[in-house]
Amino acid sequence: MVNIEGVITVSKEQRVRGAPTNIDPAALKNFKAEMRGSVLAPDETGYDEARKAWNTTYDQHPALVALVAGAPDVIAAVNFAREQNLRVAVQSTGHGIAYPCDGGLLINTSRMTDIQIDPQSQTARVEPGVLWGDVVNQVQAFGLAALSGFAPNVGVIGYTLGGGFGWLVRKYGLAADSVRSVDLVTADGQQAHVSDMSNSDLFWGLRGGGGNFGIVTSIEFALYPVVEVFGGRVFYPVEMAKEVLSRYSQWVETIPYELTSTIAIMHLPSIADLPEPLRGKAMVIVGACYAGSAEDGAALLRPIREFGSPVVDTFAPMRYADTGTINSDPVEPQGPYGHTELIRELSSDAIDKLVEVAGACSKSPLTMVEIRHLGGAVAQVDRDANAISHRDAPFVLHTTALGASPEDVARLKQFTAFVAEAMRPFKTGGALLNFLGDGDVGEGRVRAVYSPEHYRRLVELKDKYDPENFFRLNHNIPPSSASR
Numbered sequence: 001m002v003n004i005e006g007v008i009t010v011s012k013e014q015r016v017r018g019a020p021t022n023i024d025p026a027a028l029k030n031f032k033a034e035m036r037g038s039v040l041a042p043d044e045t046g047y048d049e050a051r052k053a054w055n056t057t058y059d060q061h062p063a064l065v066a067l068v069a070g071a072p073d074v075i076a077a078v079n080f081a082r083e084q085n086l087r088v089a090v091q092s093t094g095h096g097i098a099y100p101c102d103g104g105l106l107i108n109t110s111r112m113t114d115i116q117i118d119p120q121s122q123t124a125r126v127e128p129g130v131l132w133g134d135v136v137n138q139v140q141a142f143g144l145a146a147l148s149g150f151a152p153n154v155g156v157i158g159y160t161l162g163g164g165f166g167w168l169v170r171k172y173g174l175a176a177d178s179v180r181s182v183d184l185v186t187a188d189g190q191q192a193h194v195s196d197m198s199n200s201d202l203f204w205g206l207r208g209g210g211g212n213f214g215i216v217t218s219i220e221f222a223l224y225p226v227v228e229v230f231g232g233r234v235f236y237p238v239e240m241a242k243e244v245l246s247r248y249s250q251w252v253e254t255i256p257y258e259l260t261s262t263i264a265i266m267h268l269p270s271i272a273d274l275p276e277p278l279r280g281k282a283m284v285i286v287g288a289c290y291a292g293s294a295e296d297g298a299a300l301l302r303p304i305r306e307f308g309s310p311v312v313d314t315f316a317p318m319r320y321a322d323t324g325t326i327n328s329d330p331v332e333p334q335g336p337y338g339h340t341e342l343i344r345e346l347s348s349d350a351i352d353k354l355v356e357v358a359g360a361c362s363k364s365p366l367t368m369v370e371i372r373h374l375g376g377a378v379a380q381v382d383r384d385a386n387a388i389s390h391r392d393a394p395f396v397l398h399t400t401a402l403g404a405s406p407e408d409v410a411r412l413k414q415f416t417a418f419v420a421e422a423m424r425p426f427k428t429g430g431a432l433l434n435f436l437g438d439g440d441v442g443e444g445r446v447r448a449v450y451s452p453e454h455y456r457r458l459v460e461l462k463d464k465y466d467p468e469n470f471f472r473l474n475h476n477i478p479p480s481s482a483s484r
């Protein structure tokens with residue numbers, strides 16, 4: 001079935017299990033011989049590991065997985081897929097998978113893990129299998145930090161192409177804003193070096209346009225002089241949701257760009273890894289990271305931490321490289337169900353609705369609504385600098401729910417729909433590409449990520465660089481031919 005975007009949509013029930021396809025055996029033999037990495041078919045050792053995505057909702061079965069070992073392998077894989085009429089998908093970790101690669105060629109970049117650091121120019125260049133945790137640990141030795149996300153095991157490339165916002169977002173902006181250059185392989189199997197000086201139209205679109213224009217083989221980005229930060233989370237009982245949300249909404253109006261924070265309503269799992277008073281409980285949680293001295297950070301956080309009686313408070317001075325522990329995002333593969341919206345205000349009406357959400361969350365295990373504070377440096381960048389729209393939105397809200405059984409999934413969908421309806425009056429109508437979840441797949445949601453003018457420019461770029469929509473198993477921006 002082909003939907004309006006020209007994307008092959010395959011429901012979980014319809015998914016083809018790997019082959020059969022019409023791959024020419026002689027062409028496959030040549031392809032395998034050409035590759036420095038490996039090409040795995042469903043009956044070969046390693047196939048199962050290589051096909052898996054971190055997001056277990058997508059139990060994909062490609063006809064082949066190419067474990068690429070360098071740019072020449074990526075070129076060979078793109079050419080082979082085009083000549084054999086195979087759908088192609090690229091995956092580093094599978095955190096951001098939007099469509100399963102069933103019956104196609106999955107280009108798995110997880111073996112391309114080179115990291116080059118230039119302390120003089122304060123830049124790093126990384127290959128597409130590199131994870132944020134590895135970058136932040138290595139650049140720390142030079143007194144530098146990268147604009148990583150909350151979870152250390154997310155891939156640098158997918159995160160950055162989708163915008164990328166972490167604990168330094170209000171101070172230094174989005175990861176996409178700090179990209180200096182990109183090397184990629186386009187749909188015709190050509191290599192392109194892309195920067196402000198070369199292929200600048202594509203450079204504009206890659207920074208925010210996701211995986212629509214090619215397979216990135218390396219990316220260069222700026223680093224910043226941050227080593228020590230003050231960060232952590234403070235947990236209050238969900239019954240205090242109204243007071244904590246009200247205090248938070250006033251506090252964020254007063255804080256400097258060096259401070260990035262979140263407020264979440266979360267029904268925590270009952271696991272031994274958590275302190276006993278949090279296990280299985282619904283909490284309202286403020287998380288933050290201050291890029292400055294511990295003394296200043298503690299003073300800035302005082303109104304939030306010394307308010308009522310927190311159940312747990314984890315704030316402490318820490319290395320920036322350890323900020324992945326602040327949110328404790330799950331490392332093991334999960335099947336999250338999610339939805340996202342940009343929010344225009346945390347007014348008293350919005351807080352009243354969030355208190356209703358807190359009530360629903362306390363009745364539904366493993367559900368979460370998180371609001372991240374944006375603004376700061378994000379809003380300072382020129383609106384047309386790259387393909388990031390909606391820079392003026394002060395908050396992003398996302399709902400995540402975990403559960404595997406059909407009953408769980410029904411309950412989680414219900415929770416997500418409840419949150420979406422409750423927050424409808426406060427949404428801007430925009431969204432962020434990186435947070436589009438299972439509840440967000442489809443052309444309408446991708447369009448919501450961009451202003452009409454940015455979307456028009458992205459379609460023009462798609463017409464120029466990928467008119468056949470070869471790269472379509474992603475949050476897709478179809479070329480104009482798809483709507484004819």
Ligand SMILES: Cc1cc2nc3c(=O)[nH]c(=O)nc-3n(C[C@H](O)[C@H](O)[C@H](O)COP(=O)(O)OP(=O)(O)OC[C@H]3O[C@@H](n4cnc5c(N)ncnc54)[C@H](O)[C@@H]3O)c2cc1C
Nearest residue numbers: 092093094095096097128149150155158164165211216474
């Ligand atoms: C637990 C968790 C925490 C997260 N935290 C944050 C956060 O703090 N901030 C934030 O901004 N986002 C966050 N995200 C969202 C995350 O940034 C996106 O899901 C992102 O797409 C993941 O990139 P990946 O390469 O790891 O995933 P993958 O699933 O491997 O890739 C996702 C998509 O990126 C594109 N892509 C990947 N590699 C390439 C390549 N080499 N060339 C071209 N396109 C490519 C493709 O379209 C691919 O489908 C989080 C997601 C999860 C699940």
